[in-house]
Amino acid sequence: MPSATDTYDYIIVGAGPAGSLLANRLSASPAVRVLLLEAGGEDNYPWIHIPVGYLYCIGNPRTDWCFQTEAQPGLHGRRLSYPRGKVLGGCSSINGMIYMRGQARDYDLWAAQGNPGWGWDQVLPLFRKSENHFGGNSPAHGGDGEWRVERQRYHWPILDAFRDAAEQCGIAKVDDFNTGDNQGCGYFQVNQRNGVRWNSAKAFLRPILKRPNLTVLTKVTVDRLRFEQGRVVGLEADWLGAKRVFNARREVVLCAGAIGSPTIMQRSGLGPRSLLERLGIAVRRDMPEVGGNLQDHLQLRLIYQVTRVRTLNQVAGSVWGKMGMGLRYLYDRSGPLAMAPSQLGAFVKSDASQPSANLQYHVQPLSLERFGEPLHSFPAFTASVCNLRPLSRGSVRIQAAAPEQAPSIDPNYLSHPQDLHVAAQAIRLTRQIVQAPALARFAPVEYLPGAQLQTDEQLQEAAGAIGTTIFHPVGTCRMGSDPSAVVDAQLRVHGVAGLRIADASIMPQITSGNTCTPTLMIAEKAAQMILHAHNWQAPNAVGQPREVETAVG
Incomplete structure (x- = not known):
């Protein structure tokens, strides 16, 4: 000592x-x-x-x-x-x-x-x-x-479909985000x-x-x-x-x-x-x-209800499902318990004027109101999108x-007009991907923020309602x-x-x-x-030192 x-x-x-x-x-x-x-x-x-x-x-x-x-x-x-x-x-x-x-x-x-x-x-x-x-x-x-x-050890059909839908929207499939240019859609390495x-x-x-x-x-x-x-x-x-x-x-x-x-x-x-x-x-x-x-990345968590496909909401929503998850993890360290919170990612430009990808997606085969609360009872996925280069600045x-x-932490989210503009663009782009043919068989319905919100003003207001930190201060x-x-x-x-x-x-x-x-x-x-x-x-x-x-x- x-x-x-x-x-x-x-x-x-x-x-x-x-x-x-x-x-x-x-x-x-x-x-x-x-x-x-x-x-x-x-x-x-x-x-x-x-x-x-x-x-x-x-x-x-x-x-x-x-x-x-x-x-x-x-x-x-x-x-x-x-x-x-x-x-x-x-x-x-x-x-x-x-x-x-x-x-x-x-x-x-x-x-x-x-x-x-x-x-x-x-x-x-x-x-x-x-x-x-x-x-x-x-x-x-x-x-x-x-x-x-390592590569991830478990995949979900709903995520494969999202990746196909992104490709149909011009977002190429990639295998590696870490070569200097991360634009594209693929599975995160963990x-x-x-x-x-x-x-x-x-x-x-x-x-x-x-x-x-x-x-x-x-x-x-x-x-x-x-x-x-x-x-x-x-x-x-x-x-x-x-x-x-x-x-x-x-x-x-x-x-x-x-x-x-x-x-x-x-x-x-x-x-x-x-x-x-x-x-x-x-x-x-x-x-x-x-x-x-x-500076921090503010994620906008768009949630979509789906049909005819299982998500973690259902797998983890029953006693038998939880038992199965536990047994599989004990057997070979795979299955849902081996999941990273976000498995599928995408990097894309919010508009053509951007010098490189300025949006990042974390796509999850689950949904919940907020971290720490139970998963929803209905099948759903979350397409979380964040502005990679926010102009808002805060303080500690x-x-x-x-x-x-404890200190005063004030990220000052969405205080810069450009961040509000990018937020509205991000919601529109997400809707475009979800409406692509590859996801149609699952009949996705927007749970949050709600498809009735259409104008720039409404989408910017929605960003303030659903935005939350993705823990990158x-x-x-x-x-x-x-x-x-x-x-x-x-x-x-x-x-x-x-x-x-x-x-x-x-x-x-x-x-x-x-x-x-x-x-x-x-x-x-x-x-x-x-x-x-x-x-x-x-x-x-x-x-040897x-x-x-x-x-x-």
């Missing part, structure tokens, strides 16, 4: 996807002493590992921080649940398991905005480094990494191993827990950073009910995510002056964008100086070279020595797809930059 005076080379805050990978890479050299802190607990809840168990993890205080947004004017004043992982593995323990990089254009845009080294050609090797793809090594994929990627969720704790932490230079602590609530002569030298935290101080010789790296990292910064006096002064926090550096620039702000108080500690940016291209916090941020909060713009795998890439790049900056040497060609003389940095 570490003492209050223990000192480490690096302290990593947050054991989600980014923190897990970063701890793995930094501790590969025995000369480096690493402390990884996680505010949640162990990932030993059985429903974490059964893929369909996300239904029992989201909204469960054992595995989810159970945040809520502020009331959203764009969503008719509704507050949304805002799930964030509360266990080892972070959100990779409760998410949809979709392996998605986004588009090459996303990263080239980051680089063009003053972030050298972040273009697609530079980040593709980082994606491949951590990847353990079912197809092995190829120019597009890696086969030797820890992050397992982070599973033999029908079991593969989270970042299994991938990056379990194999290295016996490293003597790595310490992993759970249920540690970080209060604030510690400074000496303007440099971050550690942090103050609550662990096992006691106040503790942990010291860092080299750097503290925040990997607490788009909600956690900016709130730690703000409690430490790094944030908007007006906020800090109002809460009685001494301002160490006025940084207005810490907690700003919040602490509400008190103490970490126990990013951008609250934006990377850039301009004076307002929070971190530079090396992920160092501007004007604050000894502190980096390596998680989804650094994204200047949200990626065009699910955000877990891009977050891993960010951590992979951070590890390389940190090792290079401090003259640590990475493992050699046969995987080599110790070198360290340099002061």
Whole structure:
């Protein structure tokens, strides 16, 4: 057990996807002493590992921080649940398991905005480094990494029909969304191993827990950073009910995510002056964008009742159906219990003027009013569609100086007129697909938002009624070279020595797809930059770490 005076080379805050990978890479050299802190607990809840168990993890205080947004004017004043992982593995323990990089254009845009080294050609090797793809090594994929990627193990006729209908509407069938251009329709590849969720704790932490230079602590609530002569030298935290101080010789790296990292910064006096002064926090550096620039993908969940086809609503709606699902999963780890929440995906342009696909579909063989509620009693599927590049921007702000108080989360959904325009286009496109001949035999009827809604004004109003988060918050500690940016291209916090941020909060713009795998890439790049900056040497060609003389940095 570490003492209050223990000192480490690096302290990593947050054991989600980014923190897990970063701890793995930094501790590969025995000369480096690493402390990884996680505010949640162990990932030993059985429903974490059964893929369909996300239904029992989201909204469960054992595995989810159970945040809520502020009331959203764009969503008719509704507050949304805002799930964030509360266990080892972070959100990779409760998410949809979709392996998605986004588009090459996303990263080239980051680089063009003053972030050298972040273009697609530079980040593709980082994606491949951590990847353990079912197809092995190829120019597009890696086969030797820890992050397992597999095909899904169960298909539904209603989803095959939707894919055929999309093709009839000009959306080509594709097999791989991760080559740089994800336009088309196909089945998502997932982070599973033999029908079991593969989270970042299994991938990056379990194999290295016996490293003597790595310490992993759970249920540690970080209060604030510690400074000496303007440099971050550690942090103050609550662990096992006691106040503790942990010291860092080299750097503290925040990997607490788009909600956690900016709130730690703000409690430490790094944030908007007006906020800090109002809460009685001494301002160490006025940084207005810490907690700003919040971006998220808002999904519009269109639900269609169908006939003459089974969906999960019916399979899971009876005792016998549930027994059959359980037996099949026990037998070969397949069937509905092995399902990712969304199996079929599509990427498409909302109109021809878009430079690349700006809409993403998550198509599900099920329907329910909202997450956490029972499935509908009638057969139905959900075609969830989101605007990949929203222009609305929100914020994350602490509400008190103490970490126990949940932050104010205000995504500000649909506040930009262009987002409303795209929402109406997305509903119309979905209707076009559903009306294609391939789905006609199932006689789909629009349950939500309702076929009677036709005008732009009605569809925009409907978007506010059915829109909900798809759990992709990013951008609250934006990377850039301009004076307002929070971190530079090396992920160092501007004007604050000894502190980096390596998680989804650094994204200047949200990626065009699910955000877990891009977050891993960010951590992979951070590890390389940190090792290079401090003259640590990475493992050699046969995987054995080599110790070198360290340099002061």
